[in-house]
Amino acid sequence: MQQILLTDPGYGEVKLAKARAKGGYEAFAAALKRNPEEWLETVRTSGLRGRGIGWPVHNKWSTVRSGATETKYLIINAHEGEPGSFKDRALLERFPHKVLEGALLAAWGAGCTRGIYYTDVAHDDALEAFQRAMDEAREANLLGDNILGSGWDFDIKTSVFPGDKYPNYVYISGEETAIIEFIEGRRPLPRNKPPFPAEAGLYGKPTLVHNVETLAHLPGIAANGAPWFRAMGTAETPGTLLMSVMGPVNNPGVFEVEAGTSLRTLLEDIAGGVIDGGKVKAVAPGGPGTAFIKGDAIDVPIDYSTIASAGSQLSVGATWVIPEGMCLVEECIKIQRWYERMCCRQCAGCGMGTSVIYSNLTDLRRGVVGTEYLDYIMDVAEWIPGQGICDFVERCSQPVKSALTLFSEDFLQHINEGRCADGSYSLVNRKFFDPTAQDHGEQDMPYRP
Numbered sequence: 001m002q003q004i005l006l007t008d009p010g011y012g013e014v015k016l017a018k019a020r021a022k023g024g025y026e027a028f029a030a031a032l033k034r035n036p037e038e039w040l041e042t043v044r045t046s047g048l049r050g051r052g053i054g055w056p057v058h059n060k061w062s063t064v065r066s067g068a069t070e071t072k073y074l075i076i077n078a079h080e081g082e083p084g085s086f087k088d089r090a091l092l093e094r095f096p097h098k099v100l101e102g103a104l105l106a107a108w109g110a111g112c113t114r115g116i117y118y119t120d121v122a123h124d125d126a127l128e129a130f131q132r133a134m135d136e137a138r139e140a141n142l143l144g145d146n147i148l149g150s151g152w153d154f155d156i157k158t159s160v161f162p163g164d165k166y167p168n169y170v171y172i173s174g175e176e177t178a179i180i181e182f183i184e185g186r187r188p189l190p191r192n193k194p195p196f197p198a199e200a201g202l203y204g205k206p207t208l209v210h211n212v213e214t215l216a217h218l219p220g221i222a223a224n225g226a227p228w229f230r231a232m233g234t235a236e237t238p239g240t241l242l243m244s245v246m247g248p249v250n251n252p253g254v255f256e257v258e259a260g261t262s263l264r265t266l267l268e269d270i271a272g273g274v275i276d277g278g279k280v281k282a283v284a285p286g287g288p289g290t291a292f293i294k295g296d297a298i299d300v301p302i303d304y305s306t307i308a309s310a311g312s313q314l315s316v317g318a319t320w321v322i323p324e325g326m327c328l329v330e331e332c333i334k335i336q337r338w339y340e341r342m343c344c345r346q347c348a349g350c351g352m353g354t355s356v357i358y359s360n361l362t363d364l365r366r367g368v369v370g371t372e373y374l375d376y377i378m379d380v381a382e383w384i385p386g387q388g389i390c391d392f393v394e395r396c397s398q399p400v401k402s403a404l405t406l407f408s409e410d411f412l413q414h415i416n417e418g419r420c421a422d423g424s425y426s427l428v429n430r431k432f433f434d435p436t437a438q439d440h441g442e443q444d445m446p447y448r449p
Helices: 016-021 026-032 036-046 057-065 087-094 096-110 124-139 176-183 212-216 218-224 226-230 263-270 304-309 328-342 348-365 372-383 398-406 408-417
Strands: 073-077 114-120 155-161 207-211 240-246 253-258 280-284 318-323
Touching: 016 096, 016 124, 026 096, 026 218, 036 057, 036 096, 036 218, 036 226, 057 096, 057 207, 073 096, 073 176, 073 212, 087 096, 087 124, 087 212, 087 240, 096 124, 096 207, 096 212, 096 218, 114 124, 114 176, 124 155, 155 176, 176 207, 207 212, 212 218, 218 226, 240 263, 253 263, 263 280, 263 318, 280 398, 328 348, 328 398, 328 408, 348 372, 348 408, 372 398, 372 408, 398 408
Parallel strands: 073 114, 073 207, 114 155, 240 318
Antiparallel strands: 240 253, 280 318
């Protein structure tokens, strides 16, 4: 299977000398000698989409570049607060120079003059690796003033959110406008949009915000061209994707797959299938903030449009596996409890909605309510989207809505008998990653080449 990001089965390219021995920064040096508009056109032709929401990368660059102000910012979003996502840390800890070269290429293409690396205090290993890479790059005149004699000045500072002191903001502090609020010295609360950061972001200046995986793709595109990148993946989602597979599977970890690979191949062939020979009951392809797909529908190809057509979202690829025998009522309660804790309470939709759903699910679990509560919970879940100013409000009810639709028998079992079905079990004591754990940012995920 083609791999272009996780290319070293060892520890990766942590040191500058090793990265340069493998061609690191050659593409960036060549790009500096070209018109940045040409580089932007290459990215447009490549079809690279942001590895998160999936928006075309060149659209953001064009907006930032056309901004009227001389000062423009690049924010490297290494916060990775999505439950169960470990892909960005896998890149930063093992390939920090690939990410840094990508950041330089993004800044050059979008016309940025200043950069900020933003992360959470829990991700100290990744921060240390990237800081070391920046120090080496400055010594080699790859970062700072007059980079490689080009006349272009660009440097990167760091901003670290203290998630250990403010755990209820761990999730929301990774939203792009909340990041900007924090860097400007305020609480990390999302802003109303528009204007979008690319139009008026940090200190009112055009601001390009990219996550780590998106940036890591740029050196390969710069070195090999747009057709090389488009030869992989699908027409709609070219290239490869990093998928963090979690749950009771035999081989959990971060894997690189070509877009278009089926969910079944990822879960059964690459992640080794469910432990103890079990079968998949449900999958949330993008993590606990995305809708479930039934286990008998996992032949769907992994790209943004086909996952959406299947009723879910790819998001950051934090794939959560639920095996047969686990109760979706219990899983939805965990999800809603987590979202209730993480909600910033700025908007009524998620502030009230998550609490209402959680309290009603706990009553349903005990069998003290009737079937009318299923309609009530669904009504609240359908009301929440659109009742807030950030993506949180669009995501927090997706798992519950899909579970009520696809696995109504689990809910009826609790209403009728006040317990899970015979044979259902909890994997609380099994050693696998729980994406809704409060301390998810401090847990580690195996890196799988």
